[in-house]
Amino acid sequence: MSIRSGYHEKLLHVDLxxxxxxxxRLSEAFLDRFIGGRGFGAKLVWDNLAAHDYKIDPMxxxxxxxxxxxxxxxxxxxxxxxxxxxxxxxxxxxxxDSSIGGSxxxxxxxxxxxxxxxxGRAPELSFLFIDDGEVxxxxxxxxxxxxxxxxxGLIKERLGTHELNVAxxxxxxxxxxxFACVNADWSRNAGRTxxxxxxxxxxxxxxxxxxSRDLPVQDISGLRRESEKAYAYMxxxxxxxxxxxxxxxxxxxYANAHGFLPTHNFKDATFTRIKNINGDTMLAxxxxxxxxxxxxxxCCGNVCLVKQGKYMGTVTEGPEYESCAMLGSNLGVDDFAxxxxxxxxxxxxxxxxxxxxxxxxxxxxGYEKGILSLDDLDGxxxxxxxxxxxxxxxxxxxxxxGIGDALADxxxxxxxxxxxxxxVVLQVxxxxxxxxxxxxxxxxALAYATSDIGAHHTRAWTIAKELEEGQDWSDEQKxxxxxxxxxxxxxxxxxxxxxxxxxxxxxxERHYANFYQLVTGNELTLPDLLERSNEVYNLTRAVNAxxxxxxxxxxxxxxxxxxxxxxxxxxxxIIDREEFSRLLSLYYRKRGWNEDGLPQSPEESAxx
Amino acid sequence: xxxxxxxxxxxxxxxxxxxxxxxxxxxxVNNPKKSAIRVVVTYPQPVARMPIxxxxxxxxxxxEACPVDALKQRDGLVVLDEGECISxxxxxxxxxxxxxYAHAEVDHPIKCDLCGGSPQCVAHCPKAAxxxxxxxxxGEAKRISNVLSYAHMKEIVFIEEGKEKTIQYAEIGKEEL
Numbered sequence: 001m002s003i004r005s006g007y008h009e010k011l012l013h014v015d016l017x018x019x020x021x022x023x024x025r026l027s028e029a030f031l032d033r034f035i036g037g038r039g040f041g042a043k044l045v046w047d048n049l050a051a052h053d054y055k056i057d058p059m060x061x062x063x064x065x066x067x068x069x070x071x072x073x074x075x076x077x078x079x080x081x082x083x084x085x086x087x088x089x090x091x092x093x094x095x096x097d098s099s100i101g102g103s104x105x106x107x108x109x110x111x112x113x114x115x116x117x118x119x120g121r122a123p124e125l126s127f128l129f130i131d132d133g134e135v136x137x138x139x140x141x142x143x144x145x146x147x148x149x150x151x152x153g154l155i156k157e158r159l160g161t162h163e164l165n166v167a168x169x170x171x172x173x174x175x176x177x178x179f180a181c182v183n184a185d186w187s188r189n190a191g192r193t194x195x196x197x198x199x200x201x202x203x204x205x206x207x208x209x210x211x212s213r214d215l216p217v218q219d220i221s222g223l224r225r226e227s228e229k230a231y232a233y234m235x236x237x238x239x240x241x242x243x244x245x246x247x248x249x250x251x252x253x254y255a256n257a258h259g260f261l262p263t264h265n266f267k268d269a270t271f272t273r274i275k276n277i278n279g280d281t282m283l284a285x286x287x288x289x290x291x292x293x294x295x296x297x298x299c300c301g302n303v304c305l306v307k308q309g310k311y312m313g314t315v316t317e318g319p320e321y322e323s324c325a326m327l328g329s330n331l332g333v334d335d336f337a338x339x340x341x342x343x344x345x346x347x348x349x350x351x352x353x354x355x356x357x358x359x360x361x362x363x364x365x366g367y368e369k370g371i372l373s374l375d376d377l378d379g380x381x382x383x384x385x386x387x388x389x390x391x392x393x394x395x396x397x398x399x400x401x402g403i404g405d406a407l408a409d410x411x412x413x414x415x416x417x418x419x420x421x422x423x424v425v426l427q428v429x430x431x432x433x434x435x436x437x438x439x440x441x442x443x444x445a446l447a448y449a450t451s452d453i454g455a456h457h458t459r460a461w462t463i464a465k466e467l468e469e470g471q472d473w474s475d476e477q478k479x480x481x482x483x484x485x486x487x488x489x490x491x492x493x494x495x496x497x498x499x500x501x502x503x504x505x506x507x508x509e510r511h512y513a514n515f516y517q518l519v520t521g522n523e524l525t526l527p528d529l530l531e532r533s534n535e536v537y538n539l540t541r542a543v544n545a546x547x548x549x550x551x552x553x554x555x556x557x558x559x560x561x562x563x564x565x566x567x568x569x570x571x572x573x574i575i576d577r578e579e580f581s582r583l584l585s586l587y588y589r590k591r592g593w594n595e596d597g598l599p600q601s602p603e604e605s606a607x608x
Numbered sequence: 609x610x611x612x613x614x615x616x617x618x619x620x621x622x623x624x625x626x627x628x629x630x631x632x633x634x635x636x637v638n639n640p641k642k643s644a645i646r647v648v649v650t651y652p653q654p655v656a657r658m659p660i661x662x663x664x665x666x667x668x669x670x671x672e673a674c675p676v677d678a679l680k681q682r683d684g685l686v687v688l689d690e691g692e693c694i695s696x697x698x699x700x701x702x703x704x705x706x707x708x709y710a711h712a713e714v715d716h717p718i719k720c721d722l723c724g725g726s727p728q729c730v731a732h733c734p735k736a737a738x739x740x741x742x743x744x745x746x747g748e749a750k751r752i753s754n755v756l757s758y759a760h761m762k763e764i765v766f767i768e769e770g771k772e773k774t775i776q777y778a779e780i781g782k783e784e785l
Contacts (some may be wrong), residue, residue, distance in 0.1 A: 075638050076628040103624070110641065149652065162650075186651040212711060214637040224632055235734060244621075244735070289655055290735065292623035297734030299621035303655055315652040 003028050004521030005218035006071040011040075012113040012135065014128060016202050017061055017120030021135040026114060032522060035494040035532055036070030038097050040115050041086020042539045045095065048119075049088070054546045058090040058194075059176060059201040061121040067167075067207065068115035069105030070496025074215045074294065077227040077515050078234060078507065079498035081106060081294030088547075089193035090201070091178045091355070091410050092430040092454050095543040096193030099458070099493055100167070101293035101301075102185030107165040110211025122203035125174070127155060129208045143205045145171050147348035148183035155206055168206035169196040170350025172398045176200055178410040179355035179432070183347060187317030188293070188301075191352040193431060193453050218521035226518060230501070230511050231297055237505045240298070244290065247300035249279040251321035258467050259570030260440040262330040264384055265361030266426055266559055269437045270568030273334035277324060281336050291317055298500060304340050311337040316344040319353075325435035326357025331364065332384030342391060349398030354456075358432035359407045360393055362414065362425045371420045378402035423558040428455035429549065439560055440570040441466035443478040446583050447485065449554045452540040458493075460485035461503065475579075479587045491533040538591075538599050551597040554584060610664075610684020611740050613720070613727060616749050617658040619737035622649050626659055626729035626738060633728045634721075635714070642711050644720040645729050645738075659738060661729070662686065662707045662720035670719075673702030679719075684743070690716050 007026065014021040034043050048064040049056055056063050069083040083105025089096025108116065112133045126139045140158065143151055151168040165184060172180035173196030180196030181189045190196075199205070217223055234240055242250060252274065255261035259269045275281065282304060291301030306314040319327070319339055327333065327342040346353045364382050366372040374381055378396075382389045396404030406417050411425040411432055426433040431454020438445040440463060447460035460482045466473065488509055492499040495516060501507040513526035524532075556575060564572045585595065593599050630643035640646075645661040668686045671679035678692035679699060693716045700708045700717050709718040720727070722740075730738045741748070761776045 074640075076625070076632060106640070110639070162648075185649075212639075212641045212713075214639040214642070214713075217638050220632060220636055220638060223638075231732075231734070289618075289657065290621035291657075292621035294624055295628060296621075296623050297625065299623060299735070301621075303651075305655070315655060317651070 002522060003031050005216045006516075006520035006522075007031055007114050007216065008109075008112050008213075010113050012116045012130065014116065014118045014135070014137070015120045016118060016122040016126070016128075016137065016204060019122075019137055021137075023113075032524075033532060034536065035491075035529070036073075036114065037068050037082070037084040037099075037494045037496050038086055038490055039494040039532065039536045040068040041066040041084055041097055042095070042536050042543070044117055045086055045088060046539055046543055049543060049546065056088050058088040058093060058198060061202070062119070063088050063198060063201070065118045065195070065198050065202065066115060067108065067118070069109050070494055071114075071519055072512075072515055073496030074103075074106035074109050075217065075515070075519065076224060076295060077497070078230050078501045079293060079296040079298065080496065081296060082493065082496050082498050083108065084493050084496075085182060085190045085195040087195065087198050089431075089453065090176070090197045091192075091194040094429060094453075094547050094549055095540045096195070096453050097493070098181070098190040098192045098195050100182065100184055100188055100190040101498060102165075102188035103294040104165045104167050104184040104188070104209065105496060106294050107209045107211050109215055110213050111209050112211065112213050116207070118202060118204065118207075120202065125203050125205050127168075127206040127208055128204060129159070129210075131210050132212055140205065144174065147171065148350045149186060149348060151206055152183075152186060155208055159208070161210075164208060164210035166206050166208050168350070169199045169204075170348055170398070172349040172351040172408075173197055173200035174205070175398070175400050175408065177349075177351055177398060177400070177408045178413075179352040180350050181352050183350055187347050189347070189352075191354065192456055192458075194352075196350050217519050219518045223515065223518045226511065226514050230507055233507060234297055234501055234505050239505065243298045243300055243504065246279040246283065247290075247298075247302050248320040248322075249282050249302060249324060252278045252324055254464075255321070255325065255436070256329075257569070258440065258464070259565065259568040259573075260437040260463055260467070262325050262357075262361075262435050262437055263567075264332055265330060265358075265365045265424070266433070266437055267365070267563070268567045269440065269565045269570050271329035271334075274329070276334040277328040277336050277339055286336060286340065293498065296498065298505070300500060306337040306340055309337055311341045314341050314344050316340045316347070318347075319343045322435045323353040323357075326354050326361075330357050330361045330435070331390055333387050333390065334385060335387055338387035338391075341387070342394060345391060345394050345398075349394070351394070351398055354434055355410065355432040356394060356397065357435075358426055359397070359411065359414065360390055362411065362421060363393065363403070363407070365424050366418070366421050369424070371418060371424065376403060376418075423562070426455070426557040426559060428556065429453075429553055431455050433557060436461070436463050437565065437570070438463070438556070439565050439573045439575055441470070442575055442579060442583060443470065443473075443482050445556055445560060445575045445580060446478065446482050446587060449556055449580075449584065450482070450486070450587060452537065452544060455557075459489055461489075475583055475586055479583060479590055482587065483590060486537055487530050487534050490536060491529055494533060494536065541593070541599050545598050551584070551588075551595070554597055556580065610743060611722075611725075612664060612684075612743050612746055613661055613722070613730060614739045614741050614746055614749070615659050615661065616737045616739070617656060618753075619735045620647060620657040620659055621735050621737075622647050622657040623734065625732050625734060629728040629732045633723055634718070642714060642718060644707075644709060644718045646709065659729075660705055660707050661738075662703075663705065664720075664722070669702045669704055670699035670708055673698045685722060686719070687721070688716065688719050693717070
């Protein structure tokens with residue numbers, strides 16, 4: 001082990017209660033073992049949990065929020081704009097993390113810190129300003145209730161410059177919406193597991209960074225040479241131009257054709273009016289600009305404008321696939337302009353589009369089935385595709401008004417208040433399901449059930465591969481693929497890069513081990529890095545086990561077992577309980593966890 | 609014939625690869641703040657992404673402002689003589705585009721030198737939003753997009769080898785013109 005470069009070797013620790021900050025040195029052993037990003041976060045969150053006798057209220061001052069880019073963030077290599085936020089999640093009560101693109105993490109690294117850890121609670125609404133190593137906590141109560149976009153603008157105005165980065169929360173974060181997100185670069189979001197709610201609970205309206213330092217690299221000419229090869233591979237790929245043009249919106253047609261597009265709250269898996277909300281429609285009438293994250297040649301982001309009709313004038317960064325599916329087909333909305341308006345509203349409130357789309361879908365279905373009364377809906381009836389009523393409901397969630405107050409605490413709270421809603425909501429461990437219908441592929445169901453943050457697809461996204469190649473896969477092949485994804489994909493979050501060049505264009509993962517070596521001088525191979533990522537997975541499992549999670553929680557939403565897909569190529573599919581239980585046992589065995597899903601020696605994963 | 613960097617902001621995705629390659633080329637470091645080109649993004653009003661880089665002006669305001677004549681027009685390039693430069697950064701403030709940059713760790717203003725004739729930002733832009741073109745070609749992208757967006761364009765649809773095709777044309781001499 002010999003780390004020669006790649007880090008500033010410094011963590012900034014801020015205590016908002018005391019109004020103090022201090023630099024903490026990061027040891028070589030720590031850097032080598034946890035790499036960066038979510039690796040740093042998992043370790044720091046575990047240590048904080050242990051220091052509080054394994055009892056932490058995610059919304060309490062004692063919860064620690066870690067913001068950590070990785071050693072590759074901001075470097076000249078494909079898609080290096082990623083930064084992770086890690087904490088105990090108010091959405092689930094367990095380990096949570098979420099990553100954000102754009103350039104916030106790059107600028108954070110340029111301030112001279114490898115990561116930021118925030119504890120405590122500010123006496124009044126404030127923002128944290130890290131200006132090239134100079135740290136201030138500035139009260140700005142007038143930001144109360146301001147949207148993310150307004151907040152970014154007002155802070156830039158107050159500091160008298162637009163050349164800095166702001167990661168902020170909107171009203172949803174301030175109001176403790178359990179799935180509030182953190183917004184930077186105007187409309188990039190750390191969307192999942194309620195990072196915004198944690199900032200809100202700390203009275204932290206924004207983290208502002210301005211940095212000018214070199215990002216340390218051991219072998220810059222070697223890195224440049226290797227990166228040129230990777231960029232050249234990407235631009236030569238047959239789908240490269242399509243990614244530049246459509247970005248993630250291309251997944252709409254793919255998901256529809258393969259029968260896993262969330263439709264009518266996951267009742268259907270194809271949408272008859274898909275043509276109105278697909279990539280072609282976006283390109284023909286709405287897209288006005290590409291939007292790339294830092295150093296990314298694929299530029300999967302789109303900026304759209306509604307040029308006519310009742311939503312005329314709506315500008316939105318996005319939608320990407322998840323937002324379009326969850327706010328479009330999942331709610332029966334076939335007007336792309338309405339999807340844009342809903343996406344924009346979520347961005348302004350600072351609220352996760354995936355959880356929002358799930359909850360609104362559940363309310364529509366609940367009302368349709370008579371589980372929820374018109375009174376429960378505050379007298380405002382809600383049906384599939386009723387975009388205006390849907391927008392009103394989203395607004396109510398963000399402001400905790402009427403039924404929005406009950407939805408603001410997420411699906412678990414929803415079910416507590418209306419127990420009959422249990423079969424209607426799709427969530428695992430309290431986190432609402434991503435926009436891939438897992439009934440189409442049992443490996444995807446296993447991925448959701450065993451993801452360390454709940455039903456999200458970041459850890460493992462095996463659905464496309466299983467549908468394309470896996471009709472005759474054995475249990476073992478499925479489990480192996482899930483575990484490989486859960487090991488490799490989090491490694492991207494540790495290194496601080498995006499996984500899309502790998503998953504979508506097939507950029508070989510060995511490139512990243514090369515990059516890591518050239519940047520740090522530390523001779524770790526891909527298997528070495530994967531082993532470290534696997535240890536972090538064991539560690540987050542240990543965090544969750546300490547918080548009471550076990551096999552009983554690695555389960556699937558009711559619909560996945562009980563309600564067959566209604567339409568399309570996957571019609572009739574459900575996940576068989578026995579098959580799932582068998583996959584789960586095999587999964588535990590392969591991970592070296594016991595039959596109840598508990599890691600053998602959790603403390604070991606957390607050393608040193 | 610001197611060439612210029614043409615910027616087509618409509619094509620820029622805001623990825624900032626240009627900043628990275630510039631800092632590596634000139635300073636051997638990975639630092640977007642040490643580059644002679646920067647992408648400025650505004651949102652949501654207006655929605656714009658624009659790389660700001662030296663235009664190598666024929667009558668450079670930076671040279672005008674320089675108290676020691678360290679900036680000179682030479683072969684279509686505005687050249688900074690670092691031996692003469694006293695690092696007062698007057699040129700940084702004088703440039704009407706903000707296309708000269710300063711950094712605390714760099715002794716002199718950071719100014720585009722077209723990488724000796726083969727600008728790396730142009731070579732690495734994944735969207736071809738930066739182009740190196742002869743001076744007389746400046747504005748060509750605007751001219752063609754102006755023609756294509758001409759509001760009074762007529763259109764006919766016809767079938768050729770079983771496929772529907774369209775031709776657009778600007779008909780001359782009609783009253784609405």
